[in-house]
Amino acid sequence: MQYIPPSTLRGQDLAPLLAARGHAPDWIQLHDWDPHSPQNVARNTYAENSAKIPFHYRSAVPSLPELRAWIDTLVADAKVMQAERKGPIASVIHGPSLLLLGQTGVGKTHEAYGAMRELSVSGVYAQWQVTTAADLYAALRPRHGIDSEAEFRKYRDARLLLVDDLGTERKPTEFTEEINFRLINHRYEHHLPTLITSNLRPKELTERLGDRVVGRLAEMCQRIPMEGTDRRRKAA
Numbered sequence: 597m598q599y600i601p602p603s604t605l606r607g608q609d610l611a612p613l614l615a616a617r618g619h620a621p622d623w624i625q626l627h628d629w630d631p632h633s634p635q636n637v638a639r640n641t642y643a644e645n646s647a648k649i650p651f652h653y654r655s656a657v658p659s660l661p662e663l664r665a666w667i668d669t670l671v672a673d674a675k676v677m678q679a680e681r682k683g684p685i686a687s688v689i690h691g692p693s694l695l696l697l698g699q700t701g702v703g704k705t706h707e708a709y710g711a712m713r714e715l716s717v718s719g720v721y722a723q724w725q726v727t728t729a730a731d732l733y734a735a736l737r738p739r740h741g742i743d744s745e746a747e748f749r750k751y752r753d754a755r756l757l758l759v760d761d762l763g764t765e766r767k768p769t770e771f772t773e774e775i776n777f778r779l780i781n782h783r784y785e786h787h788l789p790t791l792i793t794s795n796l797r798p799k800e801l802t803e804r805l806g807d808r809v810v811g812r813l814a815e816m817c818q819r820i821p822m823e824g825t826d827r828r829r830k831a832a
């Protein structure tokens with residue numbers, strides 16, 4: 597991470613996120629020339645993460661209290677670890693995970709990117725990697741000129757990982773099962789914060805993802821069921 601603060605984040609719709617964190621709307625614009633100040637960490641973190649947020653979700657704000665509580669936990673843990681290490685900035689390294697469950701269109705992806713945005717302005721460094729499960733499998737398919745293991749480690753070792761739409765592929769294959777297991781097992785063993793969404797019903801989870809993956813998810817994740825109707829259809 598480079599500590600040269602981007603000059604401005606105006607036009608980024610940050611006010612609701614800053615308000616949720618208890619900051620004034622212009623808190624993040626402070627230029628105090630201390631590279632380690634929470635404001636500069638927030639500006640850098642937001643600038644870095646916003647490049648990974650799809651245009652459609654660029655203004656997403658989380659609404660679920662469970663997501664807010666999760667962000668609070670990650671921020672608090674990062675500060676405790678910073679105090680222990682006596683480091684210059686607080687960074688999210690370890691933490692619990694979340695599993696957002698709900699039908700297509702209820703707002704899972706919106707909530708997930710909202711959480712990513714809100715955590716980004718918290719003043720704690722949070723480095724995200726994001727993917728849909730389908731894109732992950734496609735990126736990891738062995739092919740000429742690609743080191744699939746290096747690619748896999750990018751996701752496996754990410755500080756924070758969003759896996760959108762886990763378990764939605766029509767036909768799970770040995771390949772996708774293996775990726776799911778290796779990814780979830782590693783994140784579970786190392787206590788790495790992971791945000792997972794899925795439109796599977798709770799009953800279908802084991803059938804589609806297998807005991808080994810679901811068992812680990814049950815231990816590492818708080819499960820958040822999302823109710824509601826398809827917002828996309830309503831909008832149409």
Ligand SMILES: Nc1ncnc2c1ncn2[C@@H]1O[C@H](COP(=O)(O)OP(=O)(O)O)[C@@H](O)[C@H]1O
Pocket residue numbers: 652659698699700701702703704705706707827828
């Ligand atoms: N809280 C919200 N406020 C405004 N629009 C929302 C909200 N939640 C979801 N949407 C919109 O509803 C649609 C479906 O949401 P999305 O998160 O993509 O659903 P899912 O990932 O559950 O299929 C999207 O167009 C999204 O932008």
Ligand SMILES: [Mg+2]
Pocket residue numbers: 704705706760761
């Ligand atoms: Mg979605």
